Amino acid sequence: MAATVETHADEMAPDDHPAKARFRPSAAGLVGRGIVWAAIAWLVLVFPLGRPGFEVQRFSQAVAYAIVALSLNVLLGYVGQISLGHQAFVGIGAFASAYLVTVQGQSFWVGVVGAAAIGGAQALVLGGVSLRIRGLYFALVTLSYGLVAEQNIFQIQELTGGGQGQAAPKPSGFETDWRYYYLCLAFLALVLWIDSRMMKSKGGRALLALRENPRVAATFGINVRLFTLFAFVVSGAFAGLGGALIAHNNTFVSPEVWSFNLALVFVIMTVVGGLRSRPGVVLGGAFFALMPYLVDKLGWLERALAAIPAPNDLTPELAPLVLGPILLLLTLIATPGGIGQQIRPLQGWLLGGRFDPHAQGPKEVQITDVRA
Amino acid sequence: MSVLEAQHVSIRFGGVQANRDVSVKVHEHEIVGVIGPNGAGKTTLFNMITGFYEPDAGRVVYRGRDVTACGVHERAAMGLGRTFQNVGLVKGATVRDNMLTAQHLKAGYSLVSGMLGTPTVATIERAMSARCDALAGALGLGDLLDTQVAGLPYGTLKRVEIATVLATDPDVLLLDEPSSGMGPEEAHQLGDTLLGLRRDFGLSIAMIEHHVPLVVRVCDYVYCLDFGQLLAEGLPHEVRNHPQVVAAYLGEDPEVVP
Numbered sequence: 001m002a003a004t005v006e007t008h009a010d011e012m013a014p015d016d017h018p019a020k021a022r023f024r025p026s027a028a029g030l031v032g033r034g035i036v037w038a039a040i041a042w043l044v045l046v047f048p049l050g051r052p053g054f055e056v057q058r059f060s061q062a063v064a065y066a067i068v069a070l071s072l073n074v075l076l077g078y079v080g081q082i083s084l085g086h087q088a089f090v091g092i093g094a095f096a097s098a099y100l101v102t103v104q105g106q107s108f109w110v111g112v113v114g115a116a117a118i119g120g121a122q123a124l125v126l127g128g129v130s131l132r133i134r135g136l137y138f139a140l141v142t143l144s145y146g147l148v149a150e151q152n153i154f155q156i157q158e159l160t161g162g163g164q165g166q167a168a169p170k171p172s173g174f175e176t177d178w179r180y181y182y183l184c185l186a187f188l189a190l191v192l193w194i195d196s197r198m199m200k201s202k203g204g205r206a207l208l209a210l211r212e213n214p215r216v217a218a219t220f221g222i223n224v225r226l227f228t229l230f231a232f233v234v235s236g237a238f239a240g241l242g243g244a245l246i247a248h249n250n251t252f253v254s255p256e257v258w259s260f261n262l263a264l265v266f267v268i269m270t271v272v273g274g275l276r277s278r279p280g281v282v283l284g285g286a287f288f289a290l291m292p293y294l295v296d297k298l299g300w301l302e303r304a305l306a307a308i309p310a311p312n313d314l315t316p317e318l319a320p321l322v323l324g325p326i327l328l329l330l331t332l333i334a335t336p337g338g339i340g341q342q343i344r345p346l347q348g349w350l351l352g353g354r355f356d357p358h359a360q361g362p363k364e365v366q367i368t369d370v371r372a
Numbered sequence: 373m374s375v376l377e378a379q380h381v382s383i384r385f386g387g388v389q390a391n392r393d394v395s396v397k398v399h400e401h402e403i404v405g406v407i408g409p410n411g412a413g414k415t416t417l418f419n420m421i422t423g424f425y426e427p428d429a430g431r432v433v434y435r436g437r438d439v440t441a442c443g444v445h446e447r448a449a450m451g452l453g454r455t456f457q458n459v460g461l462v463k464g465a466t467v468r469d470n471m472l473t474a475q476h477l478k479a480g481y482s483l484v485s486g487m488l489g490t491p492t493v494a495t496i497e498r499a500m501s502a503r504c505d506a507l508a509g510a511l512g513l514g515d516l517l518d519t520q521v522a523g524l525p526y527g528t529l530k531r532v533e534i535a536t537v538l539a540t541d542p543d544v545l546l547l548d549e550p551s552s553g554m555g556p557e558e559a560h561q562l563g564d565t566l567l568g569l570r571r572d573f574g575l576s577i578a579m580i581e582h583h584v585p586l587v588v589r590v591c592d593y594v595y596c597l598d599f600g601q602l603l604a605e606g607l608p609h610e611v612r613n614h615p616q617v618v619a620a621y622l623g624e625d626p627e628v629v630p
Binding site for chain 2: 193194197198200201202203204205206208209212213215216217218219220221222223224230234
């Protein structure tokens, strides 16, 4: 009897784990996946070539926003700390690069690396003094920092032209909007690579552990405060890089852009994008950056926005602040994992798996993830 | 010489004297049990030993060194491993990821090279993953390595937790109610596992445990806490039959004790 059961178990074994190792897509399936991959590649790489320069500038902005969203994802997604002053980090990166290039006469590359370094350094200082507190109180510190930056740092004559703004020319070799767009894509690829490597090595694992349970993380030998600071510095460096790319894309940085409104948009786009999902966060950032453009393109949406009674005229530029909170509510209610959760079946399929509508990531997002 | 020692530790939370002048010792390769009714201050004692609480008075000494002022992660680096009453695992991750995270201090590469993905990192990560396989295999958890922790039954979680703490390569293991959520059969197997750990890994173990047969079977020495104070200490059968222990913890009549 026992033998029969064992044989039976052996026969059953392959069926127990069907999708994981055994699934191979059919030839038609491979072609289908290839077509979708090609379509994505076309949309990202070829489509902008046929568009006018001012639109391509929007696309570059979208890529830079994706980097900013990845920066917030490190803090919000991996460590569970909310930053309400991220516009200051991005803005300081923008001004740092503009200052290095325009005032100091350095090359664009020095400006970009400098912006990332300064972004990391300010996170180190701010985090060093404030990361002994967590959650809501940390959010308040970042909020105040954003306001301080807005009122003080961005008014420094040398750095920002004293409210006049600072010129930030495009780098030589990448003067056209199209070339600059590909440069931004290259930087996005670099950030994605660093982020994915980090999450596959001890630093990222430490972050995920300390987000979920700092006590357990500590018993694993993880220095919780040091690693929270580490995440903050990585986030600051990404933000500085994103800011520099935004600055040179517009060839000009003006101080009033970096207001608290922008910090809200950054947080919303990251959460709507989907915490801890790289594709989701990138899509979220790009979507919010392109929202004014899309509103402009979609006449019915523009008319709908115009119908909202508001003291000021609702320009398409304000669309993220109007549509953002609505999308945020929908995300929190319906899919806490945001866009990342919605595209997960597609993602699995594109990577050669089955199209599984119930696919869930191993690190599913819950509303309680961010305790602020 | 003792490996780990709490010397006259006391701690007070507001109006509650959670521990008063408690001294416990763990010698090399010894399995020490800490028993006592709920609320006796056993977990508080563990929290002071592992560094979550700083005692108001007294010291914690590890291999002759006063570690009272060291942080939790520093003590972990010295070789103190611990499990938690309510399962100390990262629930959103797989068993393997937990065991990899637990090898944090063994990952001999810098954070920056980790982020850049150098070949050394890949080699070390492979070795770490192989260690997960070996440890999980030793504890009979090989099939579960790529399962997410959140869905596993409680008794299994307790074993996964032990495997994970082993991955930190501890010297002394502090287990907080390792047999909770297990039936008598599983608890018996756990006893074999603990004895095996001491033999194969050369560990010294201190454990908080309610399951008296397990304590009597595996422990070399037992402490009994009640209302934050040491009520009795000694060999398992001595403590078990100690009249005060029987009165405080096991019930009035020793005959009902299994």
